[in-house]
Amino acid sequence: GQNIDQPTEMTATEGAIVQINCTYQTSGFNGLFWYQQHAGEAPTFLSYNVLDGLEEKGRFSSFLSRSKGYSYLLLKELQMKDSASYLCAVMDSNYQLIWGAGTKLIIKP
Amino acid sequence: EADIYQTPRYLVIGTGKKITLECSQTMGHDKMYWYQQDPGMELHLIHYSYGVNSTEKGDLSSESTVSRIRTEHFPLTLESARPSHTSQYLCASGLPAETGELFFGEGSRLTVL
Numbered sequence: 001g002q003n004i005d006q007p008t009e010m011t012a013t014e015g016a017i018v019q020i021n022c023t024y025q026t027s028g029f030n031g032l033f034w035y036q037q038h039a040g041e042a043p044t045f046l047s048y049n050v051l052d053g054l055e056e057k058g059r060f061s062s063f064l065s066r067s068k069g070y071s072y073l074l075l076k077e078l079q080m081k082d083s084a085s086y087l088c089a090v091m092d093s094n095y096q097l098i099w100g101a102g103t104k105l106i107i108k109p
Numbered sequence: 110e111a112d113i114y115q116t117p118r119y120l121v122i123g124t125g126k127k128i129t130l131e132c133s134q135t136m137g138h139d140k141m142y143w144y145q146q147d148p149g150m151e152l153h154l155i156h157y158s159y160g161v162n163s164t165e166k167g168d169l170s171s172e173s174t175v176s177r178i179r180t181e182h183f184p185l186t187l188e189s190a191r192p193s194h195t196s197q198y199l200c201a202s203g204l205p206a207e208t209g210e211l212f213f214g215e216g217s218r219l220t221v222l
Binding site for chain 1: 149150151152153154157167199205206208209210211212213214215216
């Protein structure tokens, strides 16, 4: 079967750095995605990794290792507005997105 | 800001009713998707379309149907609603294989009594 694993919940302090991990086992691989979803709202796109390595976009960075089936999302200089769920998704060989259940990130002052 | 719209945002209906959730996008995307999401859970693909007159079932077709007569419009119909259909329904469009990005509507929250 196909599955995406990420921690259910994480807590971090405002101004700090947090790393959210994602491991995957899928039928083929055509890219890994990270989305942010605030409570009661729709997901919004954060990043897309196809090749191994680190992609940096402002305070957010995403890393991919295809050989390990592993990715992480790194959030720096945390702000209260970063409190949200972070969804990891993988596009499989049929170009279908397989979604993780999301990691709820709680930011404390 | 994404130009994808869903109506209704909230709906409470009785068991056995037929309902249609509307989704429209003005970005000209060929690929459109319907997802179901319960609180704190992953998105489950219900239906998708790769263009006009193309519709496919996802892993959770959920006794629902879709149509794609126009590029911009992708409605989802539940023929006979049941309490198990109570959930959030999210419509999305985009070019995931090309840019990696899906644009989501604000969702339709359905409660079946």
